[in-house]
Amino acid sequence: MTMQNKPVTSASEPTAFKFEWSMISRHGGVVALIAILLFNILITPNFLHPQTLFVNISQVATIAIVAVGMTLVIATGGIDLSVGAIMALSGALAPLIFTSPFAEANPELGLALSIVVPILVALACGVFNGALVSLLNVQPIVATLIFFISGRGIALVLTNGNLQTFTNPAFSYLGTGKILGFPFQGYLVLIIAACVWWVMAFTVFGRQLLAVGGNERAAELSGVPVKRVKIGAYVICAGLSGLAGLIVVAINSASDAARIGNLMELDAIAAAVVGGTLLQGGRAPIFGAILGAVIIQLVKYTLLANGVADEVALIAKAGIIVLAVYVQQARKE
Amino acid sequence: MQHLIEMSGIKKSFAGVVALQNASLHIEPGEVHAIIGQNGAGKSTLIKILTGVYRRDAGEVKINGNPSTVSTPREAQDAGIATIYQELSLVPLRSVTENVMMGYEPRTRLGTIDWKTAHARTREILERFGIHIDVRAQLGSYSTAIQQLVAIARAVSLNAQLVIMDEATSSLDDQEIEILFGVVRELKKEGVAVLYISHFLDELYQICDRVTIMRDGQTVGQRVIAETTKLGLISEMLGRDPEEIEAAGMTGLGGETTEPGRPLFEAKDISTKRGLKSVSLTLREGEIVGLGGLLGSGRTETARALFGMDTLRSGGIQNHVVGGNIRTPAEAISAGIGFLTEDRKREGIVPHMSVRENMTLALLPKLKKMGRVDRKRETELVERFITSLGIKTSGMEQPIRELSGGNQQKVLLARWLALEPDVLILDEPTRGVDVGAKFEIQSIIREYVDKGLGVVLISSEFEELVEGADRIIVLRDGYSITELENPGITEESLIAAIAHHHDEGARG
Amino acid sequence: DTPALAQKDSYRVGFAQMESNNPWRIAETKSFHDTAESCGWDLIATDAAGSAAKQVADVDSMIAQGIDVLFLPPREEKPLIPAVMKAKAAGIPTFLVDRSVDPNVAQAGEHFVAFLGSDFIEQGERAAEWLIANFPEDKGIIVELEGTTGSSPANDRKKGFDDRILQDDRFEIVASQTGDFARDLGRQVMETLLQAHPDVNVVYAHNDEMAIGAIQALELAGRKPGEDITIVSIDGTRDALQAIIDGKMGVTVESSPFFGPLACDVMKKYAAGEEIPGWVKVEDRVFTLDNAADHIDEAY
Amino acid sequence: MLDTTAFDLRRYIQGNNHSLGVWITLIALIVFGLLRYENFGGSYNISSFLNYNAMFIVIAVGMCFVIMTGGIDLSVGSVAAFTSVVAAYLSPYGIQVALPGAVAAGLAIGAINAFFVVVMRIPPFIATLATMLGAKGGALVISGAQTISIDWSSNFTKLGLEKAFGILPWTIVITALVVFGLWVLLEKTSLGRTVLAIGGGEDASIMMGLNVTRAKVLVYVLSGGCAGMAGLFLASGFGAGQPLEGIGWELSAIASVVVGGTLLTGGMGSITATVAGALLLGLVFNILNFENGRGVISLSAYWQMVIRGAFLFVVIVFQSRVASSAQKGAI
Ligand SMILES: Nc1ncnc2c1ncn2[C@@H]1O[C@H](COP(=O)(O)OP(=O)(O)OP(=O)(O)O)[C@@H](O)[C@H]1O
Ligand SMILES: Nc1ncnc2c1ncn2[C@@H]1O[C@H](COP(=O)(O)OP(=O)(O)OP(=O)(O)O)[C@@H](O)[C@H]1O
Numbered sequence A: 001m002t003m004q005n006k007p008v009t010s011a012s013e014p015t016a017f018k019f020e021w022s023m024i025s026r027h028g029g030v031v032a033l034i035a036i037l038l039f040n041i042l043i044t045p046n047f048l049h050p051q052t053l054f055v056n057i058s059q060v061a062t063i064a065i066v067a068v069g070m071t072l073v074i075a076t077g078g079i080d081l082s083v084g085a086i087m088a089l090s091g092a093l094a095p096l097i098f099t100s101p102f103a104e105a106n107p108e109l110g111l112a113l114s115i116v117v118p119i120l121v122a123l124a125c126g127v128f129n130g131a132l133v134s135l136l137n138v139q140p141i142v143a144t145l146i147f148f149i150s151g152r153g154i155a156l157v158l159t160n161g162n163l164q165t166f167t168n169p170a171f172s173y174l175g176t177g178k179i180l181g182f183p184f185q186g187y188l189v190l191i192i193a194a195c196v197w198w199v200m201a202f203t204v205f206g207r208q209l210l211a212v213g214g215n216e217r218a219a220e221l222s223g224v225p226v227k228r229v230k231i232g233a234y235v236i237c238a239g240l241s242g243l244a245g246l247i248v249v250a251i252n253s254a255s256d257a258a259r260i261g262n263l264m265e266l267d268a269i270a271a272a273v274v275g276g277t278l279l280q281g282g283r284a285p286i287f288g289a290i291l292g293a294v295i296i297q298l299v300k301y302t303l304l305a306n307g308v309a310d311e312v313a314l315i316a317k318a319g320i321i322v323l324a325v326y327v328q329q330a331r332k333e
Numbered sequence B: 001m002q003h004l005i006e007m008s009g010i011k012k013s014f015a016g017v018v019a020l021q022n023a024s025l026h027i028e029p030g031e032v033h034a035i036i037g038q039n040g041a042g043k044s045t046l047i048k049i050l051t052g053v054y055r056r057d058a059g060e061v062k063i064n065g066n067p068s069t070v071s072t073p074r075e076a077q078d079a080g081i082a083t084i085y086q087e088l089s090l091v092p093l094r095s096v097t098e099n100v101m102m103g104y105e106p107r108t109r110l111g112t113i114d115w116k117t118a119h120a121r122t123r124e125i126l127e128r129f130g131i132h133i134d135v136r137a138q139l140g141s142y143s144t145a146i147q148q149l150v151a152i153a154r155a156v157s158l159n160a161q162l163v164i165m166d167e168a169t170s171s172l173d174d175q176e177i178e179i180l181f182g183v184v185r186e187l188k189k190e191g192v193a194v195l196y197i198s199h200f201l202d203e204l205y206q207i208c209d210r211v212t213i214m215r216d217g218q219t220v221g222q223r224v225i226a227e228t229t230k231l232g233l234i235s236e237m238l239g240r241d242p243e244e245i246e247a248a249g250m251t252g253l254g255g256e257t258t259e260p261g262r263p264l265f266e267a268k269d270i271s272t273k274r275g276l277k278s279v280s281l282t283l284r285e286g287e288i289v290g291l292g293g294l295l296g297s298g299r300t301e302t303a304r305a306l307f308g309m310d311t312l313r314s315g316g317i318q319n320h321v322v323g324g325n326i327r328t329p330a331e332a333i334s335a336g337i338g339f340l341t342e343d344r345k346r347e348g349i350v351p352h353m354s355v356r357e358n359m360t361l362a363l364l365p366k367l368k369k370m371g372r373v374d375r376k377r378e379t380e381l382v383e384r385f386i387t388s389l390g391i392k393t394s395g396m397e398q399p400i401r402e403l404s405g406g407n408q409q410k411v412l413l414a415r416w417l418a419l420e421p422d423v424l425i426l427d428e429p430t431r432g433v434d435v436g437a438k439f440e441i442q443s444i445i446r447e448y449v450d451k452g453l454g455v456v457l458i459s460s461e462f463e464e465l466v467e468g469a470d471r472i473i474v475l476r477d478g479y480s481i482t483e484l485e486n487p488g489i490t491e492e493s494l495i496a497a498i499a500h501h502h503d504e505g506a507r508g
Numbered sequence C: 001d002t003p004a005l006a007q008k009d010s011y012r013v014g015f016a017q018m019e020s021n022n023p024w025r026i027a028e029t030k031s032f033h034d035t036a037e038s039c040g041w042d043l044i045a046t047d048a049a050g051s052a053a054k055q056v057a058d059v060d061s062m063i064a065q066g067i068d069v070l071f072l073p074p075r076e077e078k079p080l081i082p083a084v085m086k087a088k089a090a091g092i093p094t095f096l097v098d099r100s101v102d103p104n105v106a107q108a109g110e111h112f113v114a115f116l117g118s119d120f121i122e123q124g125e126r127a128a129e130w131l132i133a134n135f136p137e138d139k140g141i142i143v144e145l146e147g148t149t150g151s152s153p154a155n156d157r158k159k160g161f162d163d164r165i166l167q168d169d170r171f172e173i174v175a176s177q178t179g180d181f182a183r184d185l186g187r188q189v190m191e192t193l194l195q196a197h198p199d200v201n202v203v204y205a206h207n208d209e210m211a212i213g214a215i216q217a218l219e220l221a222g223r224k225p226g227e228d229i230t231i232v233s234i235d236g237t238r239d240a241l242q243a244i245i246d247g248k249m250g251v252t253v254e255s256s257p258f259f260g261p262l263a264c265d266v267m268k269k270y271a272a273g274e275e276i277p278g279w280v281k282v283e284d285r286v287f288t289l290d291n292a293a294d295h296i297d298e299a300y
Numbered sequence D: 001m002l003d004t005t006a007f008d009l010r011r012y013i014q015g016n017n018h019s020l021g022v023w024i025t026l027i028a029l030i031v032f033g034l035l036r037y038e039n040f041g042g043s044y045n046i047s048s049f050l051n052y053n054a055m056f057i058v059i060a061v062g063m064c065f066v067i068m069t070g071g072i073d074l075s076v077g078s079v080a081a082f083t084s085v086v087a088a089y090l091s092p093y094g095i096q097v098a099l100p101g102a103v104a105a106g107l108a109i110g111a112i113n114a115f116f117v118v119v120m121r122i123p124p125f126i127a128t129l130a131t132m133l134g135a136k137g138g139a140l141v142i143s144g145a146q147t148i149s150i151d152w153s154s155n156f157t158k159l160g161l162e163k164a165f166g167i168l169p170w171t172i173v174i175t176a177l178v179v180f181g182l183w184v185l186l187e188k189t190s191l192g193r194t195v196l197a198i199g200g201g202e203d204a205s206i207m208m209g210l211n212v213t214r215a216k217v218l219v220y221v222l223s224g225g226c227a228g229m230a231g232l233f234l235a236s237g238f239g240a241g242q243p244l245e246g247i248g249w250e251l252s253a254i255a256s257v258v259v260g261g262t263l264l265t266g267g268m269g270s271i272t273a274t275v276a277g278a279l280l281l282g283l284v285f286n287i288l289n290f291e292n293g294r295g296v297i298s299l300s301a302y303w304q305m306v307i308r309g310a311f312l313f314v315v316i317v318f319q320s321r322v323a324s325s326a327q328k329g330a331i
């Protein structure tokens, strides 16, 4: 419909064509998901095997968790490029802590610390990002670019650039544990999504966050603590990234600060947007973000499992992102 | 005679909501034509269809007798239609010159922009409106009124056959309006037609030839203005009996001057970085204090300072309701102060959010129940205000951006009334509001004032100020220069007070 | 006719590392730093963060600072040629380390002194040869985990292995996908490919990190690496040797990062006027169950 | 009454101080380098520094145009990689073919971006993210995942490796011309003004009758063309078509633009300050290399990352302070 449309953004143009589209576009994400599933069932060998579900759940978890945080940041009208670096930082810290002599002496306390401390550090990074954005008025892309560059550097300095490998079954449960046959991370994602959704739908904080994204000045003049709300969004996003970093390390039984969370920011942003988040802010479809993450994961899986060469896969992925967002766009007005 | 513009049978709906169902409009060359109608009647939508911002669902548009091919604002301009849209369509970040000249910049021989000529020409155009400003400065650094004048100047400078002004006078005070009317008369003399949309019926009698009346998306009449009465226009516009309306009176702000109660706050010699020099002002329970003055005299600045948006440089505000000073809007709100901004679009509404969410935005801390929003109380409250303020909406979940300007204003007013504040600062509360709704809004304010609310009222409409305010503080150039007291203020005396001091200032 | 090098106690030496995002590179840089003092080097080490263009710029800034000798592990064969040419033009002898440049344009003894390193193609071939000799079953279904797409070790290790292994018709490569030389990606790719090709019984990884990731994926899926699946890899890291000792991995072909001492040695000889061969070949060992335990302590 | 003086200095500064910070920092850093390191101001260092950074300058000014409309172009790095491969394939025919060829390839990808953004109305961030992946994949496909040799015998390498009139590398001369041309486009043509207006308010620009579609198409195509030019420099100055290059270039370009005081939300921006921003960010690398050469401390690559981030932090904060000290009033 937009093909021959003139450059009018505020106008909505209900035409016959759009009407037919509305069914599909209202649920663009779901339609895309079903299409990919159908394709896989027909083409990909052994797709209906339970192990496939298992593999996909465990792989999607980190993207999904970060995407939820990213959705909140985007809802305030911001963006967070530092998620990958924060993952690396928290991922580097955990083994440093539980392989330290202190933790070896007190295994339980060590284990607890190795989860709590990295997440606290991640939260602190979020405070830094949020403070830059809200107190110093630095533009979010650039504010988070600072940690994007140096966060990973800090992680590498801490570990001297070394790969840290370890055997610690209790810690690895984060990444490899199973409940009722499904990966532990899968449950974690659902719990996090449900909590954040609840916060956004029912709490004052959620409402204020959306107001800040929708019209910051109006929010401020209505007494919304804009700065605090924004910092809150970055802190949550950073905390979730920290958790995702721990999960990656737990699955691999190794922490490679140079690699953890590489390019995660792009996946997370794409997931959020495919899930219906508007980059201008003011909207936070949490389950949409999960859906977006699942779609992105399935695209990856499909291309890999069918032996599509990496370079061609890149092109295919590009096409699918464009298509998925295009279908989403149609429903916007 | 050939019609300049001929629109008939226009239909338009937005995502199922009907905005226009059978609208028509006929404009003759060189006439000044008005459209009136309640908020949401479809006036702006009709002209946006004419200028190609929206596409019509059905109907016919002819320009000079030929079917119109206009499908973008640019094509409308090329077809000789210059428009000042209701929500100012300017680019605040760019300079005044750019905003006036954009798209029609003078060129040098090399084909590049000739900035010198551009600035000079802009200065010249603005001078016609009595504005002498630095044309290189960012437009956004000037007040809404100046921006509105710049928009008008731009439109007028385009050499059109038809200039459309959608509520162009909403931010202007009498003096500017006079200048504008002068320009309109000049245009008329040059054979340029003007389409004039306004909620100020008095204005229509001064300059318009004919008027088109719209109600609920339909054109319900077209009159020669000289042959109508104000009451007749209103009754046609509202679709109600003339007697009924007459009984209600024209402004709703006036009331008995009651004994003012205890003092709410006292501001002494306050000044801010933004240009406030020395303003003193007290407010007591149950009174309306008006701020009078010309554009840029510092009325909005005073409001900002009282609401904690600008930090005080000197002087102090003593708040008698709560102690302590106010540094942020949030603190002001919790101290019982509300502020209805004059810039609805930029500082008021959160466009994507629903009427409900917009209305309760400031109230959220009070609706909090263990971190959660108390949805039951919220819904009740919103329902109550929608009914009591007569807000025209398809439901409380409708996004506020889909409401007409006047209805948005009512939602914002409800945002503050719901807080049950002690002090309410109203900056142009009835701007862009139709006569019916204006009366309602004014009555509501009066009702709250009678119950003890203290109001600081800023209005460019002297009538509103004179009838409504118990006292008027007259401001000039950031100083409060005199105070008038009701009863006894007339529009003439107010104008005299402002002008007297102004003239004195200009000479001195 | 490469620039001569005077015999001095102390040299200003440039080492333009290409990236530091994997243990191998880190070990290599460390090896140069460790050698610096004993060899009398005043070492300027830069890091190009994976960009060939930046590596050229880094070399430029070293030339501007007036180095005596340049050690350069060129990130890519062709893009680093300008760096070699500029160094020569500035009268600085260059030694290429661990990778070489395009021999059609720049030759040892002409544009640079020598290439110190092993042969990536050969590493792939040796991995294939071990597999051919030691694979017990009749049919080898291979999944190949490639390095970073387009990088020269990935291209060469693939070429060497694929060409050699396909000469034996017991073997078939059913899938070959990039794991970007990283453990995490190696694991994810293996998880996925295992679903699509459950009958796979050989994994060839272009480096040990991906091999370890693959082992984790296999174990998570309930497979027994080392028993029903043979793992073949390249590098010789500590984790890989441990995996070999644990019986999870079959072989890893060494690709040593410890170039510092060799570099010092060759440079000294060159300064003394000795003839240096165009390719100072590093002999890579092959680690299997037979010798892994002996070498694990020296691994990085 | 409405008289606010003809020329108000305060307002003038408000409108123009956005790039003050970057110039101050740039000069400070140059002085620091000159005082601290010998050979820092030597002609070899200056010309090789500019030669390397020419790519980033060209990309950054293209990016600046996109950002001024409120958009963003994440694809520039991949596009440069792609066009470097194109240029390498065309190098046997000489610079007269390779230059237009590479730039045309960049323009074409820019046109794809424009199509996504303007016609399909996909948010720029996502549209160009997709092209970034696509162009990278395309570069790998057409190159067969190999670096592509250039023809050393044609005049192609003159561009990147030889000096114009024996003084400055050709790349720098061309870059200067491109920057000047774009500066004229922005400051002196109504198309340039439209670009700024769009960023300041797209709806308003449409209603003012500006040709918003044309301007938006222009900026994406232009940015693609600039990236194409950078790819050409990459191939000729660094000896090959390199499908793997360009990673992270978009972020440094964005950083250059922002450090130069341009608002990411659009509506305001400066070409010259963007160039200064690009030079500033490049200078950090150069200085870190020289610092390592002093041999007092050897900064590991990791410390360099930390320092670069910290430096960006300082510059951004400084810049935002300078800009806001006069700007505050408008918020
Ligand atoms: N973009 C839009 N999307 C949805 N509904 C709209 C849109 N624009 C206008 N409407 C609806 O169309 C109707 C007519 O609105 P319009 O703005 O034309 O009224 P108006 O007569 O100009 O009112 P006012 O005097 O308040 O400016 C209103 O009910 C409004 O809610
Ligand atoms: N948002 C703003 N940014 C910068 N300067 C402003 C802003 N708003 C107003 N000013 C300036 O402050 C001075 C006082 O303007 P103010 O808006 O208080 O006047 P006012 O009497 O309220 O007029 P109005 O009727 O336009 O509201 C004017 O010089 C004006 O240009």
Ligand SMILES: [Mg+2]
Residues within 6 Å of the ligand: B043, B044, B045, B086, B166, B405
């Ligand atoms: Mg209207």
Ligand SMILES: [Mg+2]
Residues within 6 Å of the ligand: B143, B299, B300, B301, B342, B427
């Ligand atoms: Mg005002």
